[in-house]
Amino acid sequence: MKLTRLPNPTRSPSATSRFAFALLLVAPAAAQTRSQAAPPAETAVVMDPFDVTSVQTDRYQASNTISGTAMNTLLKDVPMTINVITSEFLNDAIVGDLERALDFNSSVTQTTRGEISNQNAMFSLRGFRNRNILLDGVMGGDFIPRYLIDRIEVVKGPNTLYGQSDPGGLINMITKRPRGRDQTHLTARFGSNETIGGDVDVNLAEVGPGVGLRLLGSYESSDGFRWLDDRTSSFGAAIAEWKAGKGTRVRVLASVNAKDGNPSNRSALPFVIRPTDLNGDGDTLDNVGGVVESTARYNPDFIPWEFTSQTRKSEFEQDASYLQFNLQQSFGESVDVQYAFMRSAQENDVTFRAYNTFNAAGSVAALYQSTNDKNIESAHTLNTLLRVTTGPIKHHVIVGARNTRSKRTPEYFQLRPGTAAERAALNALEVGGRVFRHTLTKSDILSGTQIWNDDAPTRPEIRAAAFRFHGNLRSYEQVETYFVSDSFTLLEDRLRILAGLRSFEVSGWSFALNGTRGATRVSRDISHQVGINYTLSPAVVLFANQATSFDPNGFDALSNDYFPAEESDAIEAGIKLDGLWRGRLSGSISWFRIDKVNVVRSDYDPFLFRNTTEITDDRGEGIDLELFVNLTPGWQTTVGYTHLNARTVRTKTQALGMRLEGAAPDRLTYFTTYSFGKGSLEGLRLGGGGIRAWGPIQQFGTSDSRLIAEDGYVQYNLFARYALPRFKRPTTVGVNVSNLTDEFFIRARGNSSTPREIIASIHTKF
16 A cells, blocks of 8 residues: 655744754854863863762763662662663664663563653563653653753662652663863754754853853754654753852753654554454353453554554644752762752643544544643752761761652543534534544555545644543642661672661642542651672672562542552562673673562553553562673673563452563663774774564553553664764764664554664764
């Protein structure tokens, strides 16, 4: 079937777009003015106990982490598995949004569509859904732009220092900082799907006495690969750091970013019903493992890769702002104090048409929906680092407190032609010759019907005529956390022990649509963590870790009470390598087991028009491997492998034995780069990598959708960079190829992979 790609409709630039464009134009001029003056001398970098961005990395390999203990620590000294995705790896490997940054981490999989959710995170770690993504150690909100990120740290297992830490681990994204010398980076890129974009990164080492400034900006537009898939994104940020006095440092970060276009991946691949005799008794009348045989749902087998249910009346707009204030004070060599404040605000406005599930006869009813989500989060954090020696024991004690507060204002409106009252409202909108495609058929798809040209209700029409189906006017949550941990050494620093406690209290309340405030629910718990490292040699360290975590569940409308809280217990043991085999081999190998009880999972039932809820106890166990291999000075390879058996082990419903959402049984990743240091190819750097995931990979959490699974896939990415030798300014040209073999697979919940993309770039530094 020949499919025609549509051009972008004309759109007016948003305020964020204009700001990013202005930054792209003005920042190089500012840097040029600075460069005409004598540059300041390179200042020595002082090791920051609360920051790792000043630590040197070896391309894809980092030596330090901030996320395991809340202080700058060598990776080999932390008794847990931590994978660091460096800034150089992000620059080399990523084509697309930040959600692609974790593709090459073998124990992380994507579980939801990234671009249109401003609640909850989108990843599964070691089989367990991750509740949030942190930005510099606190909740960062959603829509985090990748151009703000210096590095990403993935901590495996729960952690006592970070509030609502999930048992599978946490993802902490570290923002960029001002550097010690004036420098400007400009990047332009273009390629597949009419993609065009540019980035600017200006570092001004001293704009005033002791004050450094870094300016970041980015803009990108693309037609996308689906029938109607246009989008733009823009971003701007300023980061200032002031060395206010001896031992005093102040940092302020402010950023804005926006996306707009068509919500093409919302219900991009609808599901299909194929009545199936699952128990072999000759009929399709039974319920087998929670699946009704007559309505067994699967991923689609006749939908083209370019499919989207959207029309030109469909639209999305995302706007986000982020503010961070950080004050650090050092009191000699024994005490460091850090206070941090953050505030993030996001608004997600989406209007879309969805076709959820084709029935056995080959038809599916439309759903017209318009949603607006506003989310404001703020957090205050106070950390104190104490260095104390008691006899032969050296203590590094972190004492801290954190208060976070969030406010969510959801507005969900929908019109469904399958219900009488909502069909009447739709009929009232079909005036003046307008016709809506209330039903889509399999024959429509196979005959090439251009459904993207359909008429559909607009955003104002849906909100004026539709039925609001979200039960709350707004909701609030406040989390108070107090934590203490001690990392101390014995036996001439060969034995290192980490012990920590966290007191956790969460309060939640909401207002109904009529303005009535509901009761405040308060949940409390104390979690612990114990870890141990033993250094066999400078290159080999044994480690083990045990920790618990806790999170309250939501309200159960059937029992008129709250579900019991989720609780988990995780253990891990392994070995870390640091420069083994004459410095050629580093990394970690670990075994883990995670138990989580009272897991409440709900997914939408397209037949009953309500959520199906199941409560289970879950277990995930397996092995995790990440190795860095440096065979020659110019050649570096990273290899990851995770074997995971993650499933439900107890349930009152049909979900027993079901694999956890996003949990690939086996996943292998590798990425390599080689730099030519001399000869005719000097300045050339080649690299790439692959991902091999074995199935089945479950895509939903409830048993009625257990047949919707990805069977496994292979993906290859390549890149090349070449430093042009005769340019006045250091200039590099490059090309990235993602999904080289055009492999089709389901990334998460009906969200497909992206076809092969080729993006060229040119980067100049001055």
